[in-house]
Amino acid sequence: xxxxxxxxxxxxxxxxxxxxxxxxxxxxxxxxxxxxxxxxxxxxxxxxxxxxxxxxxxxxxxxxxxxxxxxxxxxxxxxxxxxxxxxxxxxxxxxxxxxxxxxxxxxxxxxxxxxxxxxxxxxxxxxxxxxxxxxxxxxxxxxxxxxxxxxxxxxxxxxxxxxxxxxxxxxxxxxxxxxxxxxxxxxxxxxxxxxxxxxxxxxxxxxxxxxxxxxxxxxxxxxxxxxxxxxxxxxxxxxxxxxxxxxxxxxxxxxxxxxxxxxxxxxxxxxxxxxxxxxxxxxxxxxxxxxxxxxxxxxxxxxxxxxxxxxxxxxxxxxxxxxxxxxxxxxxxxxxxxxxxxxxxxxxxxxxxxxxxxxxxxxxxxxxxxxxxxxxxxxxxxxxxxxxxxxxxxxxxxxxxxxxxxxxxxxxxx
Numbered sequence: 001x002x003x004x005x006x007x008x009x010x011x012x013x014x015x016x017x018x019x020x021x022x023x024x025x026x027x028x029x030x031x032x033x034x035x036x037x038x039x040x041x042x043x044x045x046x047x048x049x050x051x052x053x054x055x056x057x058x059x060x061x062x063x064x065x066x067x068x069x070x071x072x073x074x075x076x077x078x079x080x081x082x083x084x085x086x087x088x089x090x091x092x093x094x095x096x097x098x099x100x101x102x103x104x105x106x107x108x109x110x111x112x113x114x115x116x117x118x119x120x121x122x123x124x125x126x127x128x129x130x131x132x133x134x135x136x137x138x139x140x141x142x143x144x145x146x147x148x149x150x151x152x153x154x155x156x157x158x159x160x161x162x163x164x165x166x167x168x169x170x171x172x173x174x175x176x177x178x179x180x181x182x183x184x185x186x187x188x189x190x191x192x193x194x195x196x197x198x199x200x201x202x203x204x205x206x207x208x209x210x211x212x213x214x215x216x217x218x219x220x221x222x223x224x225x226x227x228x229x230x231x232x233x234x235x236x237x238x239x240x241x242x243x244x245x246x247x248x249x250x251x252x253x254x255x256x257x258x259x260x261x262x263x264x265x266x267x268x269x270x271x272x273x274x275x276x277x278x279x280x281x282x283x284x285x286x287x288x289x290x291x292x293x294x295x296x297x298x299x300x301x302x303x304x305x306x307x308x309x310x311x312x313x314x315x316x317x318x319x320x321x322x323x324x325x326x327x328x329x330x331x332x333x334x335x336x337x338x339x340x341x342x343x344x345x346x347x348x349x350x351x352x353x354x355x356x357x358x359x360x361x362x363x364x365x366x367x368x369x370x371x372x373x374x375x376x377x378x379x380x381x382x383x384x385x386x387x388x389x390x391x392x393x394x395x396x397x398x399x400x401x402x403x404x405x406x407x408x409x410x411x412x413x414x
Contacts, residue, residue, distance in 0.1 A: 065236065066245075068252070070229035072217050075101075075236050081109065082236060084118075088194045088217045089309070097215055101236055118189050118212045121239040126187040128174045130154060130371065132216070134380040135231050138247055139240040147171040147185055153371035160367070179205055189214050189237065220309045223292045224382035225252055231380060247380075254383035255296075258390060261397050262298030269393055270300040272319070272326035272353065275333035276345070281319040282311040293382065297389035298397075299328070320347075328393060329353035331362050334370070338413055359413040360392050374409040384408040 063074035064082075073086045082101040087094055100115035102108065108117060126147035127133060133156055136142055142158055147169040154160060154168075162168045169185055172178035174192060182190065183206070190206065194217040206213055214237075218230040228251055235244030271294060274282055284290035285308025286301075294301045302322045306312055323329070329351060335341045338359065341348055348354055362385075365373035378385055387398065388410040395401030404412055 065232050065241070067229055067232065069223055069226035070218075070221060070232070071226060072220055073230065073233050075233070078109070080106065082120075083112070083115065084233065084236060086215065086217065086233075088215070089220060090194065099212070099214065116207070116212050118214065118237065120237060122188040122237045124185070124187045125237075126171055126182065126185065126190040128171070128177075128190070128192045130376045131193070131219075131379055132191050132234075133159065134377040135234045136238075137377075138231060138380050139234055139238055139243060141234075141238045141240065144238070146187055147182070149173055152369040153367070155365065155367050155371040155373045155376045182206060182211065183209055187211060191216060193217065193219065218379060219289070221289050222287045222309055224289045224296070224386070225255055227289050228252075228380050228382055251380070251383055255386055258383060258386045259296040262296065262390060262394060265298045265394055265397070268298055268300040269327040270302065270322075270325060271328045271330055271393070272302075272323045272351075273330045275331070275335075276316050276319070279316060280313050281316050282313055283319065285309055285312050293386060293389065297386055298394050299389070302326075323351055323353075326351065326353050327356065328358045328360065330360055330389075330392075332359060332413070333361075334363060335361060335413060336363070336411075341413060357412075357414065360410045361413050362409050364407060364409055364411040378409060381408075 064077040065075040067074070072088070073084065076083045076085070081103065084099040084101055086097040086099070088097065089095075098115045100108065100112050100117045101120050102117050104119045108115075123144055124146045125136065125141075125144050127136070127145060128149045130148065130150075130153055133142070133145070133148075133154065136145060137156060137158075142156065143162075145159060145162075145168060148154060148159075148163075149171060150173075151163045151168060151170050154163060159168060169181055170178070171182050171185070171190075189212050191214045194215050216230065216233070218227045221227040221230075229248060231248055232241070232244045235241045273284060273290065273294070283303050284294075284301075286304045286306045287309045288311070289309075291301055291304060295304070303312065332341055333344075335344070338354070341354070341359065353359055362374040362378075363372050374385075385408075388407045391398050391400070391402055391406060392410060398406075400406040402412070
């Protein structure tokens with residue numbers, strides 16, 4: 001059926017391209033949106049409702065796959081198949097996406113025709129974000145990745161080899177996808193990340209061709225472990241549930257052991273994250289997994305009381321007084337040296353963190369094109385990130401302190 005509709009889909013692609021309905025993404029690592037996000041049940045089993053929370057499902061509720069931290073998805077077992085529910089809270093609304101995880105050659109059960117069907121186990125997966133590589137790789141399924149958006153940014157050595165050998169295709173950017181390549185590849189599922197409706201892409205052509213688009217939103221979780229627990233969603237796709245449970249349990253134990261080390265620290269140094277862009281400075285909301293990570297690392301964070309799961313756009317003038325006094329500056333864009341940082345704005349030399357030499361960036365592991373292992377593997381290695389932050393902020397808590405060689409993802413900006 002997919003091959004029969006291929007010519008029609010290519011024609012649709014040419015029409016859509018000429019009509020300007022797809023737009024290029026200005027930063028490769030920004031999270032993406034798929035056409036299923038925000039549509040109605042007639043176009044893929046999605047319904048929407050009001051609300052401002054990041055998710056309406058509490059961890060462990062309404063899910064046959066036990067979830068101790070993640071709130072944005074659930075997996076239900078049925079007789080011979082499963083259903084997957086994803087709840088995305090953005091822009092003051094909640095959207096619920098429903099998928100049918102159905103073994104190959106099994107007919108769609110009665111009452112589930114409005115669900116978007118994904119045939120399992122997934123053998124061929126296409127990814128629009130390098131962030132999701134870490135989940136697939138941890139489950140031992142990296143050899144099932146057949147396409148990515150920007151191959152040059154992939155950091156994983158095994159996948160780099162597959163890219164060089166021509167085993168992984170480039171499928172364009174999420175807002176200007178190469179429909180012809182995607183349809184020719186015919187993946188079992190294409191994974192994309194939810195964004196606000198204003199940046200939504202229409203993937204109706206892919207859905208019509210029988211290629212399901214799975215929209216995920218792990219970045220909206222309120223804790224690092226909640227974000228990591230989306231590993232169990234990928235496990236449902238690849239039939240790797242036992243392995244996912246084992247992997248997650250180990251990560252959870254390591255993370256909680258590290259977090260306990262900062263429970264009684266006498267001083268929580270104030271940190272400022274990020275880097276201003278034009279006239280704005282985006283800071284993590286107090287309910288975001290980033291803010292939770294900072295708290296677990298024993299940091300003081302000015303916007304802890306701002307109840308938002310994503311980022312907060314602020315004027316530079318509002319952030320500047322906090323940045324002046326912050327003892328540490330973390331994740332300042334892509335800079336590698338202090339000279340490079342000060343070249344962006346000489347006022348940064350007034351920051352207490354800069355004067356004290358306490359600037360650290362999460363770009364220690366870069367490939368030649370700038371692909372960053374932090375974004376590719378950090379989602380499933382929050383314990384490694386936490387360990388780095390504790391070494392930076394509380395060097396006496398762990399052996400070797402701030403020794404650059406002991407850090408996994410962070411580098412000291414000098």
